[in-house]
Amino acid sequence: MTESTWQLVLDSFWPLLDGAIRGTIPLALSSFAIGLVLALGLALMRLSGRAWVSGIARGYISIVRGTPLLVQLFVIFYGLPSIGLVIDPWPSAVVAFSLNVGGYAAEVIRAAILSVPKGQWEAAYMIGMSHRRALGRIILPQAARVSVPPLSNTFISLVKDTSLASLILVTELFRQAQEIAAFSQEFMLLYLEAALLYWVICLVLSSGQGMLEKRLDRYVAH
Amino acid sequence: MSPTDPSPAKTQPPLLAVRGLRKSFGANRVLDSIDLTVDRGRVLALIGPSGSGKTTILRCLNGLELADGGTIDVAGELSIDFAQAPPKKRLSALRDRSAMVFQHYNLFPHKTVLENVIEGPVGVQKRPRADAVAEALALLDRVGLGDKRDSYPFELSGGQQQRVGIVRALALKPQLLLFDEPTSALDPELVGDVLRLIKELAREGWTMVIVTHELEFAREVAHEVAFVDGGVIVERGDPKQLLRHPQHERTKQFLHRLLFPF
Numbered sequence: 320m321t322e323s324t325w326q327l328v329l330d331s332f333w334p335l336l337d338g339a340i341r342g343t344i345p346l347a348l349s350s351f352a353i354g355l356v357l358a359l360g361l362a363l364m365r366l367s368g369r370a371w372v373s374g375i376a377r378g379y380i381s382i383v384r385g386t387p388l389l390v391q392l393f394v395i396f397y398g399l400p401s402i403g404l405v406i407d408p409w410p411s412a413v414v415a416f417s418l419n420v421g422g423y424a425a426e427v428i429r430a431a432i433l434s435v436p437k438g439q440w441e442a443a444y445m446i447g448m449s450h451r452r453a454l455g456r457i458i459l460p461q462a463a464r465v466s467v468p469p470l471s472n473t474f475i476s477l478v479k480d481t482s483l484a485s486l487i488l489v490t491e492l493f494r495q496a497q498e499i500a501a502f503s504q505e506f507m508l509l510y511l512e513a514a515l516l517y518w519v520i521c522l523v524l525s526s527g528q529g530m531l532e533k534r535l536d537r538y539v540a541h
Numbered sequence: 542m543s544p545t546d547p548s549p550a551k552t553q554p555p556l557l558a559v560r561g562l563r564k565s566f567g568a569n570r571v572l573d574s575i576d577l578t579v580d581r582g583r584v585l586a587l588i589g590p591s592g593s594g595k596t597t598i599l600r601c602l603n604g605l606e607l608a609d610g611g612t613i614d615v616a617g618e619l620s621i622d623f624a625q626a627p628p629k630k631r632l633s634a635l636r637d638r639s640a641m642v643f644q645h646y647n648l649f650p651h652k653t654v655l656e657n658v659i660e661g662p663v664g665v666q667k668r669p670r671a672d673a674v675a676e677a678l679a680l681l682d683r684v685g686l687g688d689k690r691d692s693y694p695f696e697l698s699g700g701q702q703q704r705v706g707i708v709r710a711l712a713l714k715p716q717l718l719l720f721d722e723p724t725s726a727l728d729p730e731l732v733g734d735v736l737r738l739i740k741e742l743a744r745e746g747w748t749m750v751i752v753t754h755e756l757e758f759a760r761e762v763a764h765e766v767a768f769v770d771g772g773v774i775v776e777r778g779d780p781k782q783l784l785r786h787p788q789h790e791r792t793k794q795f796l797h798r799l800l801f802p803f
Contacts, residue, residue, distance in 0.1 A: 438647035
């Protein structure tokens with residue numbers, strides 16, 4: 320590589336990192352947090368005995384999982400203005416990603432809740448707990464352990480999917496790469512650099528997942 | 542060694558009176574008009590083949606199953622008629638009167654031994670934490686598990702877990718203790734400790750209903766034995782009498798099968 324290529328790598332590194340720190344990472348974190356809350360609600364709705372309640376959740380999950388994320392993003396950012404609802408790029412992205420995570424994570428959480436043995440509910444009721452309390456103190460803590468690996472998958476997918484936000488003008492890692500690439504015509508270099516940065520972020524997340532699992536494993540036989 | 546007889550005053554209402562209890566799962570009738578009374582300080586053992594409905598009786602008493610009909614009276618103070626589904630409040634009042642020990646212990650795996658025991662007293666009954674902890678530790682000491690207070694259930698043997706299960710039930714200070722085959726899941730060499738503990742509790746005057754397959758244990762610990770089969774109480778009576786001289790053909794067959802399994 321020539322000296323100028325190295326210079327370009329160096330020069331573009333900070334804008335890309337800036338895009339990650341101010342775009343990709345907060346976008347992923349906030350969408351995941353909101354999405355998880357939504358997912359818990361949807362999972363509980365799915366488990367409800369009332370058919371219409373679980374039906375609504377089922378329908379929502381089906382739509383979210385049955386349509387491309389990119390299409391969802393475009394409907395919110397480019398579609399909604401035609402019915403008078405204009406949302407800025409950043410909030411559009413957060414809404415789209417949260418709704419999407421909500422749909423995927425709901426099934427993970429539902430399965431995790433169902434994986435807790437029935438006897439745990441019964442013991443909780445036996446000591447006098449209400450349904451809500453049993454859920455919060457006994458069932459969800461155990462479901463949490465089960466759902467860490469699949470939810471980590473969801474989160475890592477989300478981090479990479481945030482690159483789609485570049486298509487609705489959100490300044491994040493990939494959009495920075497695109498802009499510098501267009502300017503310098505060094506497409507290969509810039510996109511590989513972006514890929515490398517995504518990879519590093521995901522490596523950090525994976526090790527975080529490992530630590531979290533270890534912590535939650537303290538009450539499980541090894 | 543027979544349990545001491547606390548001779549309850551004859552004027553006192555029985556601690557537990559069950560009349561005409563019925564329960565079906567779909568078309569399958571599991572309980573058909575069950576009548577039971579247990580006086581204060583007495584021990585009733587329920588025996589019978591698996592699927593006979595004896596566990597369902599216990600679960601109805603603790604409100605884990607909703608009976609379809611019949612009444613349950615506790616200490617003459619709480620009376621629930623299951624002809625209509627009782628309101629949640631009454632059902633939880635029923636549940637508060639009793640505590641259950643499960644066949645598979647059902648300890649909370651994410652909580653330490655001490656946390657398992659105080660979850661009910663502190664978290665639900667809102668008793669002062671310091672008191673609940675002191676009582677829990679005394680109970681754990683008593684069953685020889687004082688040094689396991691900070692262990693997690695997976696670190697304990699089955700017998701130790703079941704003793705924690707019993708302590709968890711005692712800590713709720715129930716009027717009635719329910720045991721659902723408390724030793725069925727245990728390795729044979731661990732059964733003795735648990736049965737000894739239950740016998741002690743009987744001697745101390747706890748009122749108990751015990752579902753068990755341990756006939757010898759039932760004979761020693763219970764004041765009365767009821768043989769349940771096909772969702773009805775076929776016969777009931779003094780343990781020594783019933784187990785040695787059963788009156789009904791079904792009881793005879795059942796006892797014979799247990800004594801001569803091969």
